Structure formats: structure tokens, C-alpha cells
Amino acid sequence: MKITAVHEGALPISSSIRNAWIDFGQMDCSIVAVVSDQVRDGHPVVGYGFNSNGRYSQGEIIRKRLVPRLLGADPDDLLDDSGGLDPGRAWDVMMRNEKPGGHGERSVAVGVIDMALWDLAAKLADVPLWRLVADRHGDGDPDPSVAVYAAGGYYQPGKGLPELQDEMRGFLDAGYTRVKMKIAGADLPTDLRRIEAVLEVVGDGSRLAVDANGRLDRSEAIRYGEAISPYGLAWYEEPSDPLDYATHAAISAGYDGPLATGENLFSVQDARNLIRYGGMRPDRDILQFDPALSYGLVEYLRTVDMIRRHGWSPRSCLPHGGHQFAVHIAAALKLGGNESYPNEFQPAGGFADDAQIVDGRLAAPDAPGIGIERKAELYRAMRALHS
Numbered sequence: 001m002k003i004t005a006v007h008e009g010a011l012p013i014s015s016s017i018r019n020a021w022i023d024f025g026q027m028d029c030s031i032v033a034v035v036s037d038q039v040r041d042g043h044p045v046v047g048y049g050f051n052s053n054g055r056y057s058q059g060e061i062i063r064k065r066l067v068p069r070l071l072g073a074d075p076d077d078l079l080d081d082s083g084g085l086d087p088g089r090a091w092d093v094m095m096r097n098e099k100p101g102g103h104g105e106r107s108v109a110v111g112v113i114d115m116a117l118w119d120l121a122a123k124l125a126d127v128p129l130w131r132l133v134a135d136r137h138g139d140g141d142p143d144p145s146v147a148v149y150a151a152g153g154y155y156q157p158g159k160g161l162p163e164l165q166d167e168m169r170g171f172l173d174a175g176y177t178r179v180k181m182k183i184a185g186a187d188l189p190t191d192l193r194r195i196e197a198v199l200e201v202v203g204d205g206s207r208l209a210v211d212a213n214g215r216l217d218r219s220e221a222i223r224y225g226e227a228i229s230p231y232g233l234a235w236y237e238e239p240s241d242p243l244d245y246a247t248h249a250a251i252s253a254g255y256d257g258p259l260a261t262g263e264n265l266f267s268v269q270d271a272r273n274l275i276r277y278g279g280m281r282p283d284r285d286i287l288q289f290d291p292a293l294s295y296g297l298v299e300y301l302r303t304v305d306m307i308r309r310h311g312w313s314p315r316s317c318l319p320h321g322g323h324q325f326a327v328h329i330a331a332a333l334k335l336g337g338n339e340s341y342p343n344e345f346q347p348a349g350g351f352a353d354d355a356q357i358v359d360g361r362l363a364a365p366d367a368p369g370i371g372i373e374r375k376a377e378l379y380r381a382m383r384a385l386h387s
Contacts, residue, residue, distance in 0.1 A: 179198070
């Protein structure tokens with residue numbers, strides 16, 4: 001098996017929404033197609049990848065550093081002992097001559113290609129990605145379905161309380177049983193009214209999570225926590241800067257409900273620092289590391305191994321991003337669930353076009369690889385890279 005070409009492009013996923021930190025009016029993401037010399041039904045087998053929302057396209061790093069290393073490598077350096085594609089060895093090739101640390105945007109670029117390599121490896125094995133990962137890196141007995149929650153509730157021009165409630169009703173009608181909304185982009189009294197409006201729709205606080213996107217300083221985050229504590233929410237997400245572990249520990253000390261964070265930590269080292277110093281509690285808190293942003297599944301496997309050694313269960317992991325890649329990983333490694341973006345960040349957000357959410361769960365996909373081909377608009381963009 002040889003990689004014959006890697007094609008890269010940028011895909012707009014912009015919209016008029018905003019959270020407490022950024023608006024998404026100029027947001028895009030990288031897409032890649034990794035073409036092999038293996039032929040099925042008269043066409044080369046191709047793996048596809050893209051990066052999650054919240055980080056922009058990474059074309060410069062992909063084109064100048066990562067792709068030349070892959071294409072310039074001895075083909076045997078990318079294969080396992082049986083001659084099949086080994087994404088772990090390919091990851092090592094991509095990271096040649098890269099210094100440790102400085103995980104910022106480089107991790108996103110590597111994650112894009114890593115996703116495509118896993119998609120390709122599973123297609124070559126003619127199995128869904130969750131099966132490949134469960135057999136190679138899990139216990140061989142994956143979850144048959146994955147708990148998914150619907151993320152939305154963004155700030156948007158013309159979006160008042162009735163529109164927010166209608167959005168949440170739509171999620172429930174689509175089969176979701178838990179939803180998430182944004183906070184900290186308005187003042188506290190306004191956000192409390194927004195939370196109460198959503199609770200009128202979903203009923204119980206355990207069915208609603210709130211996300212501050214790291215906007216609040218220590219005193220503000222503690223004040224928000226005190227105000228929302230009586231609601232008994234599913235979790236209070238990223239109240240403070242993701243790298244300010246001392247502040248997060250202080251928030252944790254005063255907030256009894258579940259906290260969630262990790263989507264902006266892009267390496268096993270940063271994840272370990274959160275576990276060590278962030279006041280995270282393995283009996284209730286949630287880890288949201290996103291494999292598509294944090295060097296891909298190869299690094300995510302190391303992260304899951306690290307949290308186990310620190311007394312955490314993989315069930316505490318609910319990856320950020322709402323993409324198909326994470327659904328396979330959640331099923332294979334028996335994670336606690338996965339985020340979903342039913343309405344936002346299209347065409348990359350969400351699952352296959354025919355995906356059915358039943359009682360808040362999504363059945364493990366049955367298509368070979370990740371199944372991007374079953375998301376028609378995204379697949380058209382991917383296919384155009386190498387048509």
C-alpha cells in the first residue's frame with residue numbers, strides 16, 4: 001500500500017452566530033483527501049479528513065510540512081508489520097523534526113491528516129472505523145450506540161427567548177434528550193432568563209448544559225456558578241481560560257455540580273496538566289478533548305491511557321466538535337458520549353444525512369471508514385479535491 005497523493009483545501013463553515021468569545025462569520029476548516037494506490041470498484045481508495053469548528057483552516061502547515069513528509073517517506077515507514085496502513089507510524093513521520101511543546105495550531109493540522117489516514121485504514125480493511133479502533137486499541141467489544149447531545153443556543157441577531165425555545169424544541173423533536181446553550185456573552189441576569197426559558201422547554205436541569213467558552217475571570221466564574229447552581233444543570237462548561245488551571249481549581253472548589261472542559265487542550269501534556277492541577281473530579285466532571293483538533297486519534301489514544309492511569313474512566317470523556325470521527329471513537333473506546341451540531345457548522349457539523357437519533361443515542365455507523373460519503377454536501381467538497 002502506498003499513498004500516491006494528498007490533496008488539501010479550505011471549506012467555509014461560517015454563520016452569523018457567536019459565543020461568549022468569538023463570532024463565526026469568517027470561520028472555515030481544512031479538508032484533505034489522502035489517495036492510495038489501492039483500487040476498489042475501479043477507483044482508488046481515498047481517506048478524508050477535516051478539522052473541527054473553532055479553529056481555522058491549516059493549509060500552510062499541511063502543505064509545507066506535513067504532506068511533503070508523508071509523500072517523501074519510505075512507503076514501509078507508513079505500514080504495520082502485515083503491510084497495512086498504520087496511522088501511528090504515519091503520525092511519527094508527520095512529526096519528524098518538530099520540537100516538543102508549542103501545540104497551538106500544529107496539532108489541528110496533524111489532526112486533519114490523521115483523520116483521513118484512519119478513514120483510509122478502515123476502508124482498506126473494509127470495516128467501519130469503530131470496529132478497526134475497537135479491535136486494535138479497545139477491548140474488541142464496542143458500544144453499539146453512542147449518547148449524543150445537541151449543542152446550540154448561540155447568540156445571534158434577532159434571536160430572542162421565543163427563538164431560543166423553538167431551537168431547543170427542535171432538538172427534542174429530533175430525538176435528543178440533552179441540549180447545550182451558550183452563556184457569558186450577555187450579562188448574568190440576561191443569561192439567567194435565557195437559561196430559565198430553555199428549562200421551560202427541556203423540563204429538568206439535568207437535560208441542559210451551559211457553556212461559557214472560557215470567557216469569565218475567577219470572580220465572574222464563581223458568581224455565575226453560584227447563580228446557576230440551584231438549577232442542577234448537566235454541567236457548567238469552560239467557565240475560565242482553558243490554560244488557567246489554578247482558576248479552574250478555585251471554581252471547582254466552590255461549585256458542586258459537574259464541570260466540563262478540555263476542548264481547547266491539544267496534547268496529552270496539556271490534558272495531564274488539567275488532570276493534575278485543574279481541580280477536576282473524576283466522580284462527576286467531563287473531559288472534552290477533541291481528537292480532530294488535538295493531533296488526531298493517535299494522540300487521543302495516549303490521552304485516554306493517561307486519564308486511566310490517573311483514576312479516570314473513559315466514560316468521563318465527551319469529545320467536542322460534533323463530527324462523525326468522534327462518534328466512531330466514542331463507540332470503540334466506550335466513551336461517555338459525543339457532542340452534536342444539528343444546525344451549525346455545515347457541511348462539516350453533524351452526522352450522516354440519514355442518521356437517526358433515538359432517545360438521545362446514535363447507532364454506531366455501518367459504512368466502511370468514517371462514512372463521510374453518507375454526508376452528501378461534505379462529500380461533494382471532499383470529492384472535488386481529487387476529482
